[in-house]
Amino acid sequence: MTTSGAIQKRSLGHTGIEVTPIGLGVMQFSGSRGIFRLMMRDLSQEQMNVIVKTALESGINWFDTAEMYGSGRSEQGLANALKAAGKQDDEVVVATKWSPLLRTAANIPQTIDDRIRFLSGYTIDLYMVHQPWGFSSPEAEMDAMADLVKAGKIRSVGVSNFNAEQMRRAHAALAKRGLPLAVNQVQYNLLHRKIETNGVLEAAKELGVTIVAWSPLASGLLTGKFHKNLEMLSQAPFGRRMRLRRSIQRSRPLVEALEELAAEYDATPAQVALSWLVNAHGETVVAIPGASKAHHAEQSAGAMKLRLSDLHTAKLDVLSRAFRS
Numbered sequence: 160m161t162t163s164g165a166i167q168k169r170s171l172g173h174t175g176i177e178v179t180p181i182g183l184g185v186m187q188f189s190g191s192r193g194i195f196r197l198m199m200r201d202l203s204q205e206q207m208n209v210i211v212k213t214a215l216e217s218g219i220n221w222f223d224t225a226e227m228y229g230s231g232r233s234e235q236g237l238a239n240a241l242k243a244a245g246k247q248d249d250e251v252v253v254a255t256k257w258s259p260l261l262r263t264a265a266n267i268p269q270t271i272d273d274r275i276r277f278l279s280g281y282t283i284d285l286y287m288v289h290q291p292w293g294f295s296s297p298e299a300e301m302d303a304m305a306d307l308v309k310a311g312k313i314r315s316v317g318v319s320n321f322n323a324e325q326m327r328r329a330h331a332a333l334a335k336r337g338l339p340l341a342v343n344q345v346q347y348n349l350l351h352r353k354i355e356t357n358g359v360l361e362a363a364k365e366l367g368v369t370i371v372a373w374s375p376l377a378s379g380l381l382t383g384k385f386h387k388n389l390e391m392l393s394q395a396p397f398g399r400r401m402r403l404r405r406s407i408q409r410s411r412p413l414v415e416a417l418e419e420l421a422a423e424y425d426a427t428p429a430q431v432a433l434s435w436l437v438n439a440h441g442e443t444v445v446a447i448p449g450a451s452k453a454h455h456a457e458q459s460a461g462a463m464k465l466r467l468s469d470l471h472t473a474k475l476d477v478l479s480r481a482f483r484s
């Protein structure tokens with residue numbers, strides 16, 4: 160593997176909050192209740208502890224969770240695991256999200272104490288509006304978020320799944336309160352490059368907002384494991400199985416190229432895919448791969464030591480251009 164020395168941290172937007180280019184997404188800690196029954200399997204607290212400990216030991220310094228991930232289950236599992244790993248509050252960065260579904264901005268101050276309770280002692284370094292689906296405007300939501308910063312309940316504000324216009328409105332509303340918009344967390348991976356053509360990436364670069372890439376491994380497809388062993392698809396929970404099955408043929412040439420490059424760099428296809436993602440646009444993009452096993456987290460963190468040549472970066476760009484629209 161080509162190493163690029165010590166892991167350089169990046170600021171979340173203009174907040175000065177420093178994170179490693181790769182964090183750990185812990186939607187996998189949601190449990191399998193409600194809608195997650197179709198997408199997740201249950202993990203025990205012991206399994207979560209090992210995943211988080213491995214991520215930390217592999218160099219990851221931040222974690223992404225959400226209210227929506229099991230109504231506090233993922234947040235609580237993460238906090239317990241950080242505690243079990245002996246981490247103090249100021250040694251890690253924690254991001255979580257408010258769920259706007261069927262709610263107005265008035266719910267933001269009403270539910271923040273639940274988030275704080277579930278994270279039991281770990282500061283909310285970044286608080287995001289999970290989707291642009293709330294009954295209130297982005298301006299009203301950002302105002303409520305800014306109040307939480309002023310009250311010392313959260314450190315910074317972000318959005319998730321906002322389009323370019325919504326993101327610009329959120330940025331402007333926070334600017335009026337003297338705060339930066341830290342991030343827009345959106346789906347971004349080599350098989351889903353829409354933010355490059357719909358104005359989101361361009362706006363992020365212009366406004367100095369960090370893009371946090373969710374599903375950076377295309378739900379595991381970019382690891383190549385499903386292409387190698389179609390049987391594995393039938394073991395995935397129903398919702399994911401359907402989604403993955405639809406993409407398997409179309410993604411095969413790209414996954415084969417990832418495998419070739421992985422062999423060349425003594426890395427894995429997942430590491431090649433993640434390295435491309437967090438380095439193709441300077442420091443604008445960071446990624447939060449998920450893990451249901453400790454070795455997933457270890458491998459994802461290992462991508463931070465891999466630097467692809469310009470030629471190989473361009474090769475992956477060309478091979479995945481079809482996924483830009």
Ligand SMILES: NC(=O)c1ccc[n+]([C@@H]2O[C@H](COP(=O)([O-])OP(=O)(O)OC[C@H]3O[C@@H](n4cnc5c(N)ncnc54)[C@H](OP(=O)(O)O)[C@@H]3O)[C@@H](O)[C@H]2O)c1
Pocket residue numbers: 183184185186187223224289319320344345372373374375376377378379380382384395429447448449450451452454455456458459
């Ligand atoms: N803001 C939003 O709307 C939003 C939406 C979705 C996700 N997210 C965030 O983004 C994070 C990541 O997204 P994601 O989990 O959907 O997708 P992902 O990171 O693309 O895929 C994660 C899955 O890939 C597989 N995997 C990872 N590393 C592997 C390895 N080295 N070898 C083999 N398999 C590996 C595992 O699948 P198996 O578990 O099947 O083994 C793992 O659960 C989530 O945890 C969450 O924090 C945010």
